[in-house]
Amino acid sequence: MSVTAVAVLALDGAPGHHLTTPGLVFGAASRHEGVAYEVRLCAAPGFRATGGPGPPLAVRAPYGLEGLADADVVLVTAYEDRRAGLPEGVAAALRAAADRGGRIAAVGTGTFVLAAAGLLDGRRATTGWRYVEELAELYPRIDVDATGTVVEDGPFRTAAGVFGGMDICLHLLARDHGRRVAGETSRELITPLHGDADSVQEAIDREVAESAGLEPTLRWMRARLHLPLTLPEIAAHANTSVSSVTRRFRAHTGLSPLQYLLRARLHEAMRLLRETDAPVEHVAAATGFSSPAALRHHFRALTGTTPRDYRRAHHPSA
Structure with a gap:
């Protein structure tokens, strides 16, 4: 049975639930026969602690950017310093993951990270509703979907950030193993599975x-x-x-x-x-x-x- 590796890229100030939600979803899904996921927490350079909502938490990630190198899916968390440029090596690591055919996803303001890496030019994408105008202003080559909660364009998935990325994780799960497995996982987590x-x-x-x-x-x-x-x-x-x-x-x-x-x-x-x-x-x-x-x-x-x-x-x- 093959194992799907999901690398969660933690940027400094990421909400704590953005770090834990992928493990909850893919961990629950892995209880199904024939479904196996490995979730890696990978700290970007400069990561110190989580941000709001909730108190900051110091987190020691087992991986750095090297955890992205052979991951099947890279999931980028929200990013507080979205106008300050990317931490060293992040853009290159994301571009390398895309070049070798990996799927790249972003939650909330994590979309700005993919945009800054030049991965979303000419593509549809979304972000948290508070930031859609800012995204469209900073990156006019992106077709910003102001009302989408999960937007898929080629190998890239972006999400508005609702429920800490649970929607995008369920979306990926449905693509991998079908709506039945995603639906059962969704019910186990006490959240509805939506079709679009x-x-x-x-x-x-x-x-x-x-x-x-x-x-x-x-x-x-x-x-x-x-x-x-x-x-x-x-x-x-x-x-x-x-x-x-x-x-x-x-x-x-x-x-x-x-x-x-x-x-x-x-x-x-x-x-x-x-x-x-x-x-x-x-x-x-x-x-x-x-x-x-x-x-x-x-x-x-x-x-x-x-x-x-x-x-x-x-x-x-x-």
Whole structure:
């Protein structure tokens, strides 16, 4: 039975759960007959301790960059110093792994590491929603997917960072051993297995909304994307004040109500561009943008591309 080696590249300040999640997922999966994974914790040069959330933890990794040399999968953790350049040797080690045919994955701001190594030029990728604009600005040659939770492009997988990379680990597991093994592993870890990025995002939105008592208001908003909704109208539907509804949205989604509305409009615009032949002008009107120019402005700000280019890349007829 062959063993799949997964090298987890720990960069200084990586969240602790980014280091432990791969071991949980692949360790649970290895209880299935015919499934065997070896998870290696590899410290990048300069690694000192984990970062937030949670208190910093000093970690002694058994491997350095040499652990990447023959790994089947390299999984890059989040990176606090994403604008400061890469630690010495990291870019070369990642490029070498890609050149020999290894699969490369990144969680959250770990995507900036792959971008800085020049591995994502001309490819689709995602990162945590707080950083999609920054990624698109710093690396304009990347097709940034603002709504994806796991994005696959060739040998590269990038994830938004939800659940510490559990989604991307389950995605890799499903590719290796099928959805049955991935689904059973997912249930063992008490997390749902999702078929694609859209269903992942919908489930996450539903979970945070229900915990905040916002689900009826979110359904109401999604049914009225074509209308010019205002913050007072959203607060009135939620039967609370403007300040209270804003506080609840921020606490449970990280977004203000109007930011959430913008994201929902862009998400629906992407669906229409992928699944219909409606002109961009009609897509803009159907999703509540005042003009095609307004849609293009927000679309490029969040994705780094235009609606027409997005359709060319993702429409079945393209």
